[in-house]
Amino acid sequence: MRLDAVNAASGRFDDIIDVRAPLEYAEDHLPGAINLPVLNDEERAQVGTIYKQISPFDARKIGAALVAANVARHIAGPLKDRAGGWQPLVYCWRGGQRSGAMATxxxxxGWRVARVEGGYKSWRAIVVRRVQELGFPSPVIVLDGNTGSAKTAILSRLAARGHQVIDLEGLANHRGSLFGARGAQPSQKAFEGRLAAALEGLDSNRPVLVEAESSRIGNLSVPRAVWQGICRGRRLTLNVPVTARAAYSARDYSDISHDPAEVQRILQRLAPLHPAARIEEWLRLADHGDWISLAEGxxxxxxxxxxxxxxxxxDAQGAAPIWLDDLNDxxxxxxxxxxxxxxPVTG
Structure with a gap:
């Protein structure tokens, strides 16, 4: 059975199997997919070289032997406990020979296998259209506020109360500031795939809350249609005293205190933007572990x-202010x- 990417993504399958090589899978894959490659990275390169330098026939013959051996290992290994009623969805790059071999x-x-028509490529086209052209299906409300206003944490509480929220920083695995790294970020394609899935899950009859962001989150770009939706959205602005924001940030970013050398490197990168004396003062505060004063500066x-x-x-659109004395609760x-x-919205 062959399914288009829309029906495949929304279908009910016991497993989604990406049979592409590990490097292809690592860059991006369908949400929830596991990687059971029919050719690993080295084998894929080997078959491609034979195809170009010797002949397509020799490439297919060697490729078939490698694919058969790899599929056999998957059946004897990761799939050994799958029962007779197991129903997998299989895909490769374009829905061609690799997924065809695995599905066959x-x-x-005896398993009932479905394949994605057009493979990952068709899924990627859907993602691009959603994030670059269609954007938000719901009215957008943007929670704004200066750095340290606890926007992400407040949105998390609103999500727990049943509000529709898209956590862009969570999807990007970055807190959106100089010190915002939380480990490796996904690839741009993977970020867009996660975002597209989140957008598709929204109820278009209810507003969605997002955090005010720049057009980049760490090393990732916010896709055009999503960024435009944020710029046009109704804005609520948190107004919090700088001392309260500094105290909150020192708590929220406490992990950076365990890597003083990285803090020093980040501060040094600001040297072209600030007087030397100011940079020296920030470095001194970091060296003494005075994180609240550093955050306030x-x-x-x-x-x-x-x-x-x-x-x-x-500002011409009119942002509704929300005044907070502190961020303790x-x-x-x-x-x-x-x-x-x-x-009610006025104006």
Whole structure:
């Protein structure tokens, strides 16, 4: 059975199997897919070289032997406990020979196998259209606020209360600031795939809350249609004293205190943007572990001026202010955001 990518992604399968080589899978794959390659990276390169330099026939013959051996290992290994009623979905790059070989062998075992028509390539086309052209299917409400306003944490609480939320920083695995790295980020394609899946899951009759972001989150770009939706969205702005934001950031980014050398490297990268004396002061604060003072200095002289300049482009749309004295109880902060959401839009 062959399914188009839309039906494949929304279907009910026991496993989604990506039979492409590991490097292809690592760059991006269908949500929830496992990798059972019929050719590994080296074998795929070997077959490709034979195809170009010797003949297509020799490439297919050697490729068939490698594919058969690899599929046999998968059946005897990862798939050995699958029962007779197991129903997998299989795909490769274009829905061609690699997924065809896997589907044929699994089908001969007696399993009911489906293939993605057009393979990963067709899925990628759907993703690109969603994030680059269609964007949000729901009205967008943007939670704004200067660095350290606990926007991500407040949105998390609102999501737990049943509001529709898309956590762009979570999808990008980055907190969206100089010190925001949380380990390896996904590839741009993988980020867009995650985002497309989140967008498809929205109820178009209800608004969706997102955090105000720049057009880049770490090393990743926010896709065009999504970025445009954020720029046009109704805005709620958290207004929090800088001292409260600094204290919150020192707690929220406590992990960076375990890598002082990395903090020093990041601060040094700011040297072209600030006076030397200011950089030296920040380095001194980091060296002494005075994270609250460092956070406050960065907010006053680096983050806040840049936020204000960026935000000036959207002030004409009218942002509803939400005033918070501190960030000690984020449930109270979430209550205030909910109250702002309930107020009618004016103007």
């Amino acid at each position: 062998i699994l089908g001969q075992v 960065l907010m006053r002289h680096h983050y806040d001026p840049r936020y204000d300049k960026h935000r000036a482009r959207y 984020l449930d109270i902060a979430a209550d205030k955001v909910e109250a702002a959401l309930a107020r």
